[in-house]
Amino acid sequence: MSSVLFEILEGVGCLTLNRPEKLNSFNGEMALNLQKMLDDCRSDEIRSVYITGSGKAFSAGQDIEELTGPNPPSTNKILAEHFNPVVIKIKALEKPVVAAVNGVAAGAGANIALCCDVVVASKSAAFIQAFSKIGLIPDSGGTYFLPRLIGWQKASALMMLGEKVGAEEAERLGMIYKFFEDDEFAESSFSIAKKLAQMPTTGLAYTKKALLSSFTNTLDDQLRLEDQLQQLASETHDYREGVQSFIEKRKPVFNGK
Secondary structure: OEEEEEEEEEEEEEEEEHHHOOOOOOOOOHHHHHHHHHHHHHOOOOEEEEEEEEOOOEEEOOOOHHHHOOOOOOOOHHHHHHHHHHHHHHHHHOOOOEEEEOEEEEHHHHHHHHOOOOOEEEEEEEEOOOOHHOOOOOOOHHHHHHHHHHHHHHHHHHHHOOOEEEEHHHHHHHOOEEOOOHHHHHHHHHHHHHHHHHHOOHHHHHHHHHHHHOOOOOOHHHHHHHHHHHHHHHHHHHHHHHHHHHHOOOOOOOOOO
């Protein structure tokens, strides 16, 4: 079986991390497979992306056995070739990416989830910045995204203490969008990805670009970018369809163009 499963359902590119016997921890093969499948998700056939894990975990992060085996890769190689490209590809993908955290998300597994555009979790899921427990620093964009999601002080404490955050607490903190009861998680989380796939996804891609740029832009820069992106959005088929359907009092049919 592949370390990452891939299928297209109702316009959604579904990626499932698939090393359940290792809690979906990443080795080089899985990281490279995920990168390839994220590239495949650029297809026009796919309107949104849904990432989850098989078994009882989302991902436990880096597979420690890979680090302690014969001829282990350096941390530089792991970040430069395995994890950082995954984060960059998720943020560069011009369509919404949903992380459906079905169980524990630790280390790089947590931070890959948190870099996605919409993050939901099952009630029994948990997030752990586990790096400090083995003397490492949070990576895979964790030091970039987590302080912006929940604030400097809380992020600093969670990263240094390595405490587990349950799904309910993660929602309260603003770390994730929402959580679902375990028995409804699969259906409810996928329904979000399916809904996004039916929306004006070019406009959503512009929203994604504007949000990411807001982390470093000045207010004047951001206002100029909004002006530029709004003009592009107003020239799309989906904008015209949205306005026309509103006038005609009918449900819009968007095609992502």
